[in-house]
Amino acid sequence: MTTPYLKPLPEKAPAFQEFWDAMANKQFTAPKCQSCGDWNWPYYPNCRSCLSGDLVWTPVSGRATLFSYTIVHRAGGAFGADVPYVIVMAELEERPRSMIVLGNLIGVNHEDIRIGMPLRVAYEAIPDEDVTLYRFEAA
Amino acid sequence: MPFPSRSAAVVGVYTTKQGKKLGVSTHQLEIEAIQGALADAGLTVADVDGLIPLSTEATYRTMMQWVEQLGGNPTYLESASPVGGIAKATAAIAAGMANVVVLFWGNAHASVGAKGAQQQQGAKASSVRAPRVGDMHWMIHGAYMVPWYALWTQRYMHEFNVPQEKLAEYAVIARHHATLNPASLMGDKGEITVDDVLSSPPVALPLHRLECSLDNEGGYALVVASAEVARNCKKKPVWILGGAERAFTDSYSTFTADWLNNSRSAVKRATDIAFEGAGVTRADIDVAGLYDCFPVTVARDLEEMGFCGRGEGADMIAEGHLRLGGSLPTNTDGGLLSNSHNMNPGGMHAIEVTRQLRGECDRRQVKDARIGVVLSQGWSVLGLAGTAILAAD
Numbered sequence: 001m002t003t004p005y006l007k008p009l010p011e012k013a014p015a016f017q018e019f020w021d022a023m024a025n026k027q028f029t030a031p032k033c034q035s036c037g038d039w040n041w042p043y044y045p046n047c048r049s050c051l052s053g054d055l056v057w058t059p060v061s062g063r064a065t066l067f068s069y070t071i072v073h074r075a076g077g078a079f080g081a082d083v084p085y086v087i088v089m090a091e092l093e094e095r096p097r098s099m100i101v102l103g104n105l106i107g108v109n110h111e112d113i114r115i116g117m118p119l120r121v122a123y124e125a126i127p128d129e130d131v132t133l134y135r136f137e138a139a
Numbered sequence: 140m141p142f143p144s145r146s147a148a149v150v151g152v153y154t155t156k157q158g159k160k161l162g163v164s165t166h167q168l169e170i171e172a173i174q175g176a177l178a179d180a181g182l183t184v185a186d187v188d189g190l191i192p193l194s195t196e197a198t199y200r201t202m203m204q205w206v207e208q209l210g211g212n213p214t215y216l217e218s219a220s221p222v223g224g225i226a227k228a229t230a231a232i233a234a235g236m237a238n239v240v241v242l243f244w245g246n247a248h249a250s251v252g253a254k255g256a257q258q259q260q261g262a263k264a265s266s267v268r269a270p271r272v273g274d275m276h277w278m279i280h281g282a283y284m285v286p287w288y289a290l291w292t293q294r295y296m297h298e299f300n301v302p303q304e305k306l307a308e309y310a311v312i313a314r315h316h317a318t319l320n321p322a323s324l325m326g327d328k329g330e331i332t333v334d335d336v337l338s339s340p341p342v343a344l345p346l347h348r349l350e351c352s353l354d355n356e357g358g359y360a361l362v363v364a365s366a367e368v369a370r371n372c373k374k375k376p377v378w379i380l381g382g383a384e385r386a387f388t389d390s391y392s393t394f395t396a397d398w399l400n401n402s403r404s405a406v407k408r409a410t411d412i413a414f415e416g417a418g419v420t421r422a423d424i425d426v427a428g429l430y431d432c433f434p435v436t437v438a439r440d441l442e443e444m445g446f447c448g449r450g451e452g453a454d455m456i457a458e459g460h461l462r463l464g465g466s467l468p469t470n471t472d473g474g475l476l477s478n479s480h481n482m483n484p485g486g487m488h489a490i491e492v493t494r495q496l497r498g499e500c501d502r503r504q505v506k507d508a509r510i511g512v513v514l515s516q517g518w519s520v521l522g523l524a525g526t527a528i529l530a531a532d
Contacts, residue, residue: 008278009269016274042275042392067396068297070289072281073341078269079281087286087343089294089394098396104280115297129269133279 005126006078012131015043018057023132028121030092030099032058041092041099049097060099062121063139064090067100069113086110090119090136107137142226142383142416143233148369148376149225149529150362151180152490157324157357157479161247168245168358173209176360181373182239187362189215189237191224193244193483195523215240221485222515223384223525226413228363238365245358246482275392284432285351287391289343291398291519292435296345298399299450301438303345305457307336309434310349310476312462317473319463319503324353325477349476352432357481359490375531377493380510381417382527385409390521398521399439399449405524406443406516414445417528419510421446424528426495426505427461427469428488428513431476437461437469439520444512463503471495471503485515489527496531 012020022029031040035052039060046053067089075083086105091098105113106122118139125132153175155161155168163171177183190205190213202216215237219227221244228240272278277287296303314331317323331349339349369376385408388395395401414420421444429440438452446467447455455461461469472478472491479487492511494500509531516524 004267004269006267006269007281008272008276010274010276010279011271013274019274067394068290068294070286070293070346071341071344072286072289073343074285075281076283082281084341084344085281087280087282087290089290091396100394100396102277102280102282102394115294126269 005129008077009126009129009131015045020131022057022059023123023134024125026123026132027059028062028134029057030060030094031055038097039094039099040097041101060092060094063093064101064119064121064136065093066113066115066117066119067091068115069105071110084110086113088119088136101134103134103136105137106135142381143229144380144417145366145378146233147229147363147365148378149489149493150364150369150372150374150376151176151178151182152361152493153179153359154322154487154490155245155358157322157355157481159355161356163247165245165247168247168356169243172245172358172360173241173243176241176243176362179374180362180364182362182364184209184212186239186368187212187241189213189217189228189231189240191217191219191228191240191242193219193221193224193242193486195220213241220384220515220517220523220525221483222382222489222513222527223409224486225361225363225379225489225527226382226384226525229379229382232363232365238368240363241360242363242486243358243360244481244483244486247356277391285346286343288433288435289346292345292433295399295435295438299453301450301453303337304333305453306434306438307333307350309431309437309456309461310336312456313431313470313474313476316463316471316503317477320472320478323473323478324355326473346433350434352475352480353477355479355481357479359481359486361486361489361493375497377496378530378532380419380528380530381413381415382525383409383412383416384523384525385412386523388518388521390518395521398519401521404443404521405518406440406514406520406526407445409524409526410444410514413512413526413528419528423510424467424512425508426471426492426511427467428492428511429469430485430488430514430516431470431474432480436516436520440514440516443520444514444526463505468505471500471505485525488515489513489529492529496529
């Protein structure tokens, strides 16, 4: 019997259904305004540039740059078993609005982590749950 | 329209015992703080006609319960960040909407640490099923307040080529001040060095335990009253020369990439407005109380407030300007690292500066302190800030 995944998972609210559906197909999407063309990560119900409500979850390249990172040594709940783990702020390459995505960095030795290093989105299907989470790995 | 300088004053302040497991309820802490601050002013609850519960999540329902609890006396209600509340109370008083406004806070259970973050979101650890949280919630990635500020610290050090030792010096200064404050939580633990700070257990690197805020219970209250009331209070009024509250971005969610080079930060705008309204300059400040949840916060406060240039805050710390005896004695009570962090502690800095301007600080007294500045902030200087300029006479 495998150990169940007990860390917090997204509730999959209606506004995010398309995002998680695309994630299940290993495609990271971000809200793109159909009126002015601006990207809007994280999701707000209306475009932060023009207030249009016409936002469509649109595929991005998945290429990103490491903006900042932390190596977490103390954590509550089920994350306590994972320490030390790495959280990064990954800046996606899409513009004009800078989109920084918070996520865990996987597969990189801690001493090799550098601000500015190229990253790409990785996908982790959570066993026995209806969620595929995004992670980041070295590109 | 200019800020109504000297229309109102801080006339009463009070801090309950701060610490872990105080054995009282949040409500008891709030009542004790309200009554204590009124007694400090020589006023009673019958004099209170304005109320500012210091929680950005206080609803009108909560406030109405407080109106009822306090015998129906308060009739003017406002919600505010702690120091923003001082500015708003002054504006309300100048506009004739209130005469005596009480700002208060108490916390007897919540925690901002690794465990508390999960409890607050109702995501208690389960042995059978993963808890579900908001779709964009940072808890999905194992983040909480310390990792968030660690990310910021890391980027700050990178962007401005700052060695961590310079930031860590803030924890040393805060502890030194705490040793001179008998009410502080950490004062009796004694002085620490930069080596102690950087060799303390890692929490979320680059941050170590001694670079993190305390996480405790406690309450406090401040009374702001009109000039007329203030002149007849028990203690010397501490006049409010200028103040403002400003908001900018939901930066805990949006993580704006230009967070270190943003001319629209809440701290910058609130502080510029406060100084302009007060008619004094940065050089006139004798004592400061600046929000200091982590050393990087203080460095960024100093920069956004215009006490130094961007990227120079860590130098200002390392050069000793913030120490008692320095050019800008700051957080003389030990601040959030060594005095108390009771979940919403932004008003504690205003209380300490008030005590400094009254000359009540004994061994940690800043000699001849006449003008002080206080800052409360959240969302990493960009998001929400309140600044006030206070004067002894």
